[in-house]
Amino acid sequence: MMAAAETSSIAGLLLVSVLILPVVGILAQLALGGRFLNWICLAVFPASFGVSAATCAVVWSHGEPLIYIVGGWQPPLGIALRADGISAAMMLVTAIIICAVAIFARVEFTQPSGAPEARAPFVFWALILALWSALNALFLGCDLFNLYVALELLTFAAVPLVCLKGGEATVKAALRYLLFALLGSMLYLMGTALLYGAYGTLDIILLAQRVHPERVTWIAAALMTVGLLTKTALFPLHLWLPPAHAGAPAAGSAVLSALVVKGSFFLIVRLWFDAMPGLGHTAGPQLLASLGAAAILFGSVMALRQQRLKLLVAYSTVAQIGYLFLMFPLAMAAEQSWTSLAWTGGWLQLFSHAFAKAAMFLAAGLIADALGHDRINDLGGAGRLRPLTFCTFGLAGLSLIGVPPSGGFVAKWLLLSASVAEGQWIWAAVIVVGGLLAGGYIFKVLGRAFTAGSDAPVIVTPVSLSREVVAFSLAVGAVLLGFFPLEPAEILQIGRPEILGSTVP
Known part of the structure; x- marks a missing residue:
């Protein structure tokens, strides 16, 4: 006692x-x-x-x-x-x-x-x-309505970060973000109302004991999932993300891309794995993974086509978010989802992407401050002027590509291994193609930066070494995650059987 x-x-x-x-x-x-x-x-x-x-x-x-x-x-x-x-x-x-x-x-x-x-x-x-x-x-949070309140607080803190500079383009981007976020909130709230009316509770653990695969559950799950996907910016609901993340200050972009979009993804995991685990053996997880695969391919191709550095990094976020959703069919196909390779791989992808993308946006901000622009075609020779900043960009890019040793490599290897083990080869193919496309847009920037151009770049504004070191440290963090063991992580299993073990068949 x-x-x-x-x-x-x-x-x-x-x-x-x-x-x-x-x-x-x-x-x-x-x-x-x-x-x-x-x-x-x-x-x-x-x-x-x-x-x-x-x-x-x-x-x-x-x-x-x-x-x-x-x-x-x-x-x-x-x-x-x-x-x-x-x-x-x-x-x-x-x-x-x-x-x-x-x-x-x-x-x-x-x-x-x-x-x-x-x-x-x-x-x-x-x-x-x-x-x-x-x-x-x-x-x-353990209550779906309280989680809705937290989600709204997150939205109303994130949107002003986009337009902190006050320009016309950033205000438009913030308003678009707000409209998408409010639509997502409305759908999520409608789903919670249906669940409460059907089962008399919104507590996640109690719901896991009461929820059954019936029509009201499916409608509620669909509404809540679509609402959360809107906030997560999963393709094709990504339209608000590139202008919002590219227009915010570098520090704001880093937090938005590394953390804010992960909040709604975290809630999707709570919904499908914890609150309604009985819906896992259906077409829902396959649909989520299909959207994730489309996001990987579409986001990577769009990143390759960008002429501005921050927009390239923003579309890269659209692509990298897609990998997170490959976890759903792969982990749910295992006997115990929380002990599967896909479960650890999905979360490690989230952690490594958070570090890498924060470092990449901070590096992009330093480049824009130093040169007065972020036009990729005009970066010729800039790598020699700011070597540490471009080294940061390259290290973070290694994790996005999935090159060893990096956290992105371990995450993608675990997801790829789970795809092969479960016989779901299509996701393995998407992971490989996504890595190749990521290599294309990362080396597009680095190749331009370390190749002398016709006009030598000029440092417009000096940037402090301390800021470069901070960005570099985050990129190193993404690489250090590559020393994570290639096996299910114990900390990610803590508390899992307690919830799922109490589920009524």
Whole structure:
């Protein structure tokens, strides 16, 4: 009893703190104003990172999920916060990337001492903290309606990041993003209403015990999945992503591509694997993988055709998101999805893409700042002027291509191995072709950058070495994930049998 009480106390402290600390930072900004902005960030970001890392460490060391019942009211009347293995891993990756982006953005969005308060730094840091809290709420939530609320908070923090510069093109991109996001929210909310009317609860664990393959379940699953796919920007619902990610500031683009689109994907996994696992042995997973395969091919071809660097990276995100959905039919075909190669491969693809894409967008931003443009055809010889920045771009690209040693290689190898083992060869072919196309658009940039052009590029604005080092560190992180064992990961299995084992046949 003492051990259980101690664990419950630790869970409550960690899980509530990881949600509240970013909100405390926002409230402190509002109360104290921009003059203390730098000090607030200096206090909140390390503290939030420490709590996220501690949560992951406790889950991993105990080998079981942390659960905290808010107010002592058990679901379905109350709210439960739950950190299983994938939640803990997602929170740690989110903390690392947000803190790295914060260090990178400090030069651009700082409040100079003694100067009048500027709007952009105040808004940027408030939005980043709101994103962080909303993402953690998504990772810890157990109730589909509460997850909807977290998803909306994430959307309303992400959209303003797109138009932070205030240009006409970025405002249009932000409005398009908002319209797609609101459409997705409406569909998701309609699905939750159907589930609640049919089964009397929206708690994921209770739903897993009650849901049966019937018409209302199928309609709800379809509505919610399409709504979440809209927010994830899976082909053909990707139209909002390229202009939004290409138009945002480099730090904003890094967070949007590395983390925000992963939040809605995380919820799709919760829906299909946890809330409604009985629907896995149907055509649904195959359809999701088919859309993922189309995204890989379409996004890669479009990236090859781009003339601007940030648009190329944005279309690359459309392609790389597609790999995540290959996990669905491959993992669900296994006897235990959470112990399959595809399960680990899918999550490792998410983690490695997050690091690589954050590094790539930061590098693209540095190139645009240094040269005054991001036109690929005019990069001739720029690699000799900013070698570390282009090295960052190349290292991140290795992970997207799937070249060893990199996290992308291990992820794609696990997915490819699962495809062969399950006899689903079509996905293996798509993975190979996608890697070749990724190599095409990565080497298109590097080849141009390290080949002397007719007009030598000129550094318009010097960029600090510290910002280059931050971007390079994220790219190195994507490569270091390549030393991950080629086998199912234990941390990604924590808490899985507890949910699925309770499902009523």
